[in-house]
Amino acid sequence: MLVKNRLQYNAYQNAYYHANTEKCAAHGARWSRLNRVKVNAARYISEAKCKERVLTYYGDGVLACLRCGFSDMDCLSIDHINGRGRKHIEEIGGGTFLYHWLENNGLPKGYQTLCMNCNWKKRVTNNECKRGVGNAITSTSIQ
Ligand SMILES: [Zn+2]
Numbered sequence: 001m002l003v004k005n006r007l008q009y010n011a012y013q014n015a016y017y018h019a020n021t022e023k024c025a026a027h028g029a030r031w032s033r034l035n036r037v038k039v040n041a042a043r044y045i046s047e048a049k050c051k052e053r054v055l056t057y058y059g060d061g062v063l064a065c066l067r068c069g070f071s072d073m074d075c076l077s078i079d080h081i082n083g084r085g086r087k088h089i090e091e092i093g094g095g096t097f098l099y100h101w102l103e104n105n106g107l108p109k110g111y112q113t114l115c116m117n118c119n120w121k122k123r124v125t126n127n128e129c130k131r132g133v134g135n136a137i138t139s140t141s142i143q
Pocket residue numbers: 065066067068069070114115116117118119
């Protein structure tokens with residue numbers, strides 16, 4: 001096909017795809033298998049961007065812990081303000097599923113960005129530990 005401009009080319013590609021959906025899907029699947037490194041790198045970047053957007057949103061527009069200001073994204077997490085985070089994560093899946101879930105559900109209220117230390121400290125202070133209320137081992141309980 002002689003391509004005269006980008007719009008014409010896009011229309012041709014679109015029509016070809018819809019006329020050959022199975023063939024294109026098979027080609028795409030084969031390409032993905034043969035280019036696993038590129039696919040994984042693109043997925044990693046996409047998931048990192050999603051995580052950054054969500055953490056920034058729940059950090060009131062800043063990619064940092066709301067309590068202490070720590071800003072290393074690798075150490076930031078989403079905190080369920082009213083607790084019950086473990087149960088929620090077990091329901092939707094771990095890893096990056098929470099970030100995608102939050103975006104896909106319109107970034108609902110009830111979450112905040114905390115660093116792992118502040119998140120853990122809040123969990124202990126509020127007795128949200130798995131062992132139940134009053135069973136947390138804290139720095140004051142061993143003195
Ligand atoms: Zn913090």
